[in-house]
Amino acid sequence: MSSSSTPRTLYDKIWDDHVVHDKGGGLALIYIDRHLVHEVSSPQAFEGLRDTGRRLRRPDCTLATVDHNVPTAPREEHLGLDSLVPEPESRAQCAALDKNVKDFGLAYFGIKDRRQGIVHVIGPEQGFTLPGITCVCGDSHTSTHGAFGALAFGIGTSEVEHVFATQTLWQRKSKNMRINVEGTLAEGVTSKDVILHIIGQIGTAGASGCVIEYAGTVIRSLSMEARMSICNMSIEAGARAGMIAPDDVTFSYLKGRPLAPKGEVWDKAEAYWRSIASDEGANFDIEITIDGASISPTVTWGTSPQHVAPITGVVPDPATMEDPARRESAERALKYMGLEPGTRMQDIAIDKVFIGSCTNSRIEDLRSAAKVLAAAGENARVAPNLLAMVVPGSGLIKQQAEAEGIAAAFQRAGFQWREAGCSMCVGMNADQLDPGKRCASTSNRNFEGRQGPGGRTHLMSPAMATAVALTGKLTDVRSFTLPGAEAGAAPLSVSFEQQTGANASKTAIRVHHDAPIPSWPAPESESAQEDSADGAQKSTGSTPMEPFVVLRGLAAPMHLSNTDTDQIIPKQFCKTLKRTGLAKGLFYYQRQHPGVEPEPGVTFPSEPFVLDTEPYTRAKIIVSTGVNFGCGSSREHAVWSFKDFGIRCIIAPSFGEIFFNNMMQNGMLAIVLPQDACRMLAGDAEQGLELEVDLGKQEVRRVGRADGTAAVSFATEASRRDMLLTGVDEIGQTLQLEEHIDVFEQKRAGSQPWLGGFKKKRVDIPTSASSGSTDW
Numbered sequence: 001m002s003s004s005s006t007p008r009t010l011y012d013k014i015w016d017d018h019v020v021h022d023k024g025g026g027l028a029l030i031y032i033d034r035h036l037v038h039e040v041s042s043p044q045a046f047e048g049l050r051d052t053g054r055r056l057r058r059p060d061c062t063l064a065t066v067d068h069n070v071p072t073a074p075r076e077e078h079l080g081l082d083s084l085v086p087e088p089e090s091r092a093q094c095a096a097l098d099k100n101v102k103d104f105g106l107a108y109f110g111i112k113d114r115r116q117g118i119v120h121v122i123g124p125e126q127g128f129t130l131p132g133i134t135c136v137c138g139d140s141h142t143s144t145h146g147a148f149g150a151l152a153f154g155i156g157t158s159e160v161e162h163v164f165a166t167q168t169l170w171q172r173k174s175k176n177m178r179i180n181v182e183g184t185l186a187e188g189v190t191s192k193d194v195i196l197h198i199i200g201q202i203g204t205a206g207a208s209g210c211v212i213e214y215a216g217t218v219i220r221s222l223s224m225e226a227r228m229s230i231c232n233m234s235i236e237a238g239a240r241a242g243m244i245a246p247d248d249v250t251f252s253y254l255k256g257r258p259l260a261p262k263g264e265v266w267d268k269a270e271a272y273w274r275s276i277a278s279d280e281g282a283n284f285d286i287e288i289t290i291d292g293a294s295i296s297p298t299v300t301w302g303t304s305p306q307h308v309a310p311i312t313g314v315v316p317d318p319a320t321m322e323d324p325a326r327r328e329s330a331e332r333a334l335k336y337m338g339l340e341p342g343t344r345m346q347d348i349a350i351d352k353v354f355i356g357s358c359t360n361s362r363i364e365d366l367r368s369a370a371k372v373l374a375a376a377g378e379n380a381r382v383a384p385n386l387l388a389m390v391v392p393g394s395g396l397i398k399q400q401a402e403a404e405g406i407a408a409a410f411q412r413a414g415f416q417w418r419e420a421g422c423s424m425c426v427g428m429n430a431d432q433l434d435p436g437k438r439c440a441s442t443s444n445r446n447f448e449g450r451q452g453p454g455g456r457t458h459l460m461s462p463a464m465a466t467a468v469a470l471t472g473k474l475t476d477v478r479s480f481t482l483p484g485a486e487a488g489a490a491p492l493s494v495s496f497e498q499q500t501g502a503n504a505s506k507t508a509i510r511v512h513h514d515a516p517i518p519s520w521p522a523p524e525s526e527s528a529q530e531d532s533a534d535g536a537q538k539s540t541g542s543t544p545m546e547p548f549v550v551l552r553g554l555a556a557p558m559h560l561s562n563t564d565t566d567q568i569i570p571k572q573f574c575k576t577l578k579r580t581g582l583a584k585g586l587f588y589y590q591r592q593h594p595g596v597e598p599e600p601g602v603t604f605p606s607e608p609f610v611l612d613t614e615p616y617t618r619a620k621i622i623v624s625t626g627v628n629f630g631c632g633s634s635r636e637h638a639v640w641s642f643k644d645f646g647i648r649c650i651i652a653p654s655f656g657e658i659f660f661n662n663m664m665q666n667g668m669l670a671i672v673l674p675q676d677a678c679r680m681l682a683g684d685a686e687q688g689l690e691l692e693v694d695l696g697k698q699e700v701r702r703v704g705r706a707d708g709t710a711a712v713s714f715a716t717e718a719s720r721r722d723m724l725l726t727g728v729d730e731i732g733q734t735l736q737l738e739e740h741i742d743v744f745e746q747k748r749a750g751s752q753p754w755l756g757g758f759k760k761k762r763v764d765i766p767t768s769a770s771s772g773s774t775d776w
């Protein structure tokens, strides 16, 4: 594997090693080595398996946990889900996962298991994530795992079901993009600043259609935690995935992890992992080089991760922006954020600080925050009227931070110290940002309403967020940092112990392998998998979708760029177990809802939304003139809500890739057209004229327009087009290739024995919170 005479990139090599069946035209069925599962994006996928009587093919390569809905309040005294998760809809999703993992025989870290945590934290922590693998999850931040030199990307629920049933996915090869960060980082600048800076430079659609490889001296010098923060936010740059070639830093992080290979198998694995780095002379379609020394501690001022400024800067003036779409988006963002152009970033007062999320909740993040506390001195306290919380990414990280004295330092300074979960990154539990309040957050999305309706988010590093907590306003962390302290890459050479004197014995910093990690069984060989899906049934026939042939109807115009899926369907509607009943949630906070009381502090808009205006209440098509439609979260609920409303086709200059795929999976057509063509069709839509979308002919006809262009041509990928035209079920089609999948698996078992997975039966973990079997 991984040998070829033409120089190849890391991405090319992993791709080549995972092709099960090449359909031609760039489309291939690729094998998925690792599948992570959480409670929000999985219930409908499990239901799909049940409805069709299909088995889950590789329970041994699948790991599940609960993270989005779980409360972060203390858990010790609670026994069952009823009291652990009081909110009924959140509880229903947790309970559904509890049941599904039992029914399908999956390894599971339930809410009472101390290994529970954010799905993108626990995979690496356990050694489930490995170099050279393909890794997916029904979650957009799956890109995190690319830090190990893996091809890792987010998928929607329908694709989760596809992976459950086939352990494969149909994929189109992306372009290769390399971002080199060279030189060294200045003091106080971390990996979070690097990725915010990159997104500020290339924009949220800057890596659309690409897999990014991060390279250069700065990247090489980063720890695994710092690399994960960078790869995590690749999705915010529009990339399919982000990756970093594995090296000694990767190997020493992984060695000894419960699910990492051991002994001779490790040696074999390491030899393979060393062979997958990009070859000298490999072709990158796009290459960018950034000078690390030019990066400052960076903070967002708006509602898109590309709205960044150095902490020493000011809020920009939209009037100076040439591009009208950028200007409009900046104006809207400033209005939402309650900010005036020209305001010094460091004059912005903050109400809440959130340290957590899959971007920045690992032990090194907490240590770098703790170093700022230490630098501020023993008497440093959270500013008056400010609420600061730390939410570790997993129970094991929490335990370790407690052992290192970091938790005590946070608590002494007045931070709340919570249990693991996604928490206020997305606010699907009780941790919400109140309307109008401003939060310094170490998470990855500052979208409107993301942390709570009306809440205002400023993204930054854990060190910066800690500085904010102490001063009550956006602050340059360099006013606290000691020489040699946190520089993203640099090991923390100044021990917390030295800086805190009296608390020395409690606060010594140790390497995080020291925390006891429960052991897992050694990976099983492929041949031992047949009986691993307890209660599973043999796969049967397929469920066809409604075909998409010709669609004629009214189109609703939309003009904003970067319409994210948090706007399309706010989080509270993602707590459903069904694919239907979501029309009411579509663009919820942009619509009026007569007779409905909004949450306290929230107001519905005074102007009716386009979809509530006649004749668009009957629209079947959306025409967006703005780019990057459906970016952000992988929540398929966004597509289901459009479908429920009656929309079957969306036309835009570009799409968020997961959203685009989710549309296809639901028998809906996403059409990419140049912005000028979108503007012309939006003009028709504004006049209330109908459009006729003919998929077979690949044209949009402008009904009743004899003048000018009567039809606009578009292109679609042939096999996806066939699938939509015939309405055939993709899983059913893939299952016809089962023999190819079997052959691939046998070959993989011989050449990469470390990927065989683990037998659920022999994994000593509780499968449900109510089982009473916990190790807390």
Ligand SMILES: CC(C)[C@H](C(=O)O)[C@@H](O)C(=O)O
Pocket: 040, 041, 068, 138, 139, 140, 141, 154, 426, 574, 632, 633, 634, 635, 636
């Ligand atoms: C709920 C889940 C599907 C979603 C994602 O895909 O990103 C969430 O993790 C988020 O961050 O918005």
Ligand code: SF4
Pocket: 067, 068, 118, 119, 139, 141, 357, 358, 359, 421, 422, 425, 426, 443, 444
């Ligand atoms: S982005 Fe936030 S909500 Fe999504 S997985 Fe990460 S922590 Fe959870």
